[in-house]
Amino acid sequence: xxxxDEWLDEYGESHRHPTNKLLHWLCVPPIVLSVLGLxxxxxxxxSFAQISPWLNWATLTTLLALAYYMRLSPALALGLAxxxxxxxxxxxxxxxxxxxxxxxxxxxxxxxxIGQFIGHAIExxxxxxxxxxxxxxxxxxxxxxxxxxxxxxxxxxxxx
Numbered sequence: 001x002x003x004x005d006e007w008l009d010e011y012g013e014s015h016r017h018p019t020n021k022l023l024h025w026l027c028v029p030p031i032v033l034s035v036l037g038l039x040x041x042x043x044x045x046x047s048f049a050q051i052s053p054w055l056n057w058a059t060l061t062t063l064l065a066l067a068y069y070m071r072l073s074p075a076l077a078l079g080l081a082x083x084x085x086x087x088x089x090x091x092x093x094x095x096x097x098x099x100x101x102x103x104x105x106x107x108x109x110x111x112x113x114i115g116q117f118i119g120h121a122i123e124x125x126x127x128x129x130x131x132x133x134x135x136x137x138x139x140x141x142x143x144x145x146x147x148x149x150x151x152x153x154x155x156x157x158x159x160x
Contacts (some may be wrong), residue, residue, distance in 0.1 A: 038106070
């Protein structure tokens, strides 16, 4: 398995242009929000709701993503946990709008991906996920790793 640094370095190779970077800051969080919203909108077994209104496909997927992130970098996983929780809370808020949740999420998803593709057109490089779908999970880590570096926080596990 690749290290977190290897994933982030490879992801960063196609994200060097300042406009592309800016568009990723603007578009990656809404993409994550919209995917969580679409997962939230999927019908879940009734037994889930009996346990908690928060137990659904979005929260289960979030837990799986956090487990993946924990294997790469416990520090980044801990940093992403409250961000993902906040995005799930935003999904709950969007759910109160007078139209179906999936409608809002599809609109957010499409607009945000248009922004991503504009950024990559400016960059002149294809999005990383065309090479490996796991890069779809690396985008949020890449942004958070930037914040950690700016704050001089360590996120890479010590090498033995």
